[in-house]
Amino acid sequence: MLLRIERREVRIGMYVEEVEGAWIDIPLWFRSRRIDDAATLAKMRDSRVASLLIDLDKGIGPVGDMGSPRGRATLPAPHSALLHADVAKAQQTLRRTNSAMRGIVASIRGGGSVDPALARAVVDEVAVAMRHRPRALLGITRLKSKDEYTFLHSVAVCALMTHFGRFLRLDPDVVQQLGLAGLLHDIGKVLLPTEILGKAGTLSEEEALIVRAHPTEGFRMLQRQDVPDLVRDVCLHHHERMDGGGYPDGLAGDQLSQAVRIAAICDVYDAVTSVRPYKEAWSAKTAYSRMWRWEGHFDPVLLGRFFVSIGVTNRTTRPPSA
Numbered sequence: 001m002l003l004r005i006e007r008r009e010v011r012i013g014m015y016v017e018e019v020e021g022a023w024i025d026i027p028l029w030f031r032s033r034r035i036d037d038a039a040t041l042a043k044m045r046d047s048r049v050a051s052l053l054i055d056l057d058k059g060i061g062p063v064g065d066m067g068s069p070r071g072r073a074t075l076p077a078p079h080s081a082l083l084h085a086d087v088a089k090a091q092q093t094l095r096r097t098n099s100a101m102r103g104i105v106a107s108i109r110g111g112g113s114v115d116p117a118l119a120r121a122v123v124d125e126v127a128v129a130m131r132h133r134p135r136a137l138l139g140i141t142r143l144k145s146k147d148e149y150t151f152l153h154s155v156a157v158c159a160l161m162t163h164f165g166r167f168l169r170l171d172p173d174v175v176q177q178l179g180l181a182g183l184l185h186d187i188g189k190v191l192l193p194t195e196i197l198g199k200a201g202t203l204s205e206e207e208a209l210i211v212r213a214h215p216t217e218g219f220r221m222l223q224r225q226d227v228p229d230l231v232r233d234v235c236l237h238h239h240e241r242m243d244g245g246g247y248p249d250g251l252a253g254d255q256l257s258q259a260v261r262i263a264a265i266c267d268v269y270d271a272v273t274s275v276r277p278y279k280e281a282w283s284a285k286t287a288y289s290r291m292w293r294w295e296g297h298f299d300p301v302l303l304g305r306f307f308v309s310i311g312v313t314n315r316t317t318r319p320p321s322a
Ligand SMILES: [Fe+2]
Pocket: 185, 186, 214, 238, 239
C-alpha cells in the first residue's frame, strides 16, 4: 500500500517507491529503494523533490502513524517507467541527435543546405523522447558543460517548445516548426569566438555587443535555408520582450508572434535552470516565482500555462510569492 509523505518525513526503514515534483527536480540518482542508512536519508532530504510515495508493505510508515495509513489517502501503484531505464534511452537520443546536429550546423555554417528530412527527424526524435521520458531528458540536458552548452541548450529548448506546443494543442505542423525553431534559435552563436561563448565572468561592453548580434547573424544564415518563416522569426526575435525592451528590433506586444513568445519563455527557463560550473542553477520552483517577477518580459498568459505544462503548478495565474 502506498502513502504520500512530505520530504521532511522520510526516515530510515521506509521503502520509497516513487518521488514526485517538477521533472527537473527529480534527482537522476533516484531508484525505488529502502532507506537503510543515514547517507541515503540525507540525500533524500536534501533533494528538491516535492513529496514521496512510500510502500507500507515493504517498510515502515511516518512517525506517529505506526505504519498505518490512518487519516491519509493511499494511492494506486505508480505506473511510470523506471527512471534509470529512461536515462539510458535519453542518453541514446542525445548521442544520435548530437551527430545529426553537427551535420546540420556544419551545412548552415558552410553555406550548404540543410536536409529538411534530417532536420525533421531530429525534431521528431527529441519530441518523442520528451513525450515519453521528459524527466530523464531534461535532467540530462540540464547539466551543461562548456563545450556542449549550445547543443544541449538547443535540444532542451526544442524539447520544451514541442512539449508546450502540444500542451497548447497547436497544429502538429506548427509543433514541428516550433521544435525546429528551438533547435536553430541560437544558430548565430556558431559564429561567436569560443572565448566569448564560454566566458564565465561578465562580458565587456564590446563582447556583449558581439553576443547580442547572434539573432541577426542567425537570421541571416537561415535566409539562405529552406526553413519555415516561423523558424526565422524565432531565431531573429527570441530575445525580444513584451514591453519592447528586448533586441534586436525592440518589438512589443502584438508585434511578437506566438512562436516568439513561446520561445522566449522556453529559452530563459532552460538557461536559468541549467547547471553550470560558475553559476547557481535555479530549481523549477525558483524559476517559477522569479520569472513571474521579470515584469514586461514574457506573455503572462503563456507564462502561466507553461509552468502548468511542466508540472510545477496547477495555477495559470501569477503566484502570490512573485
Ligand atoms: Fe539566444
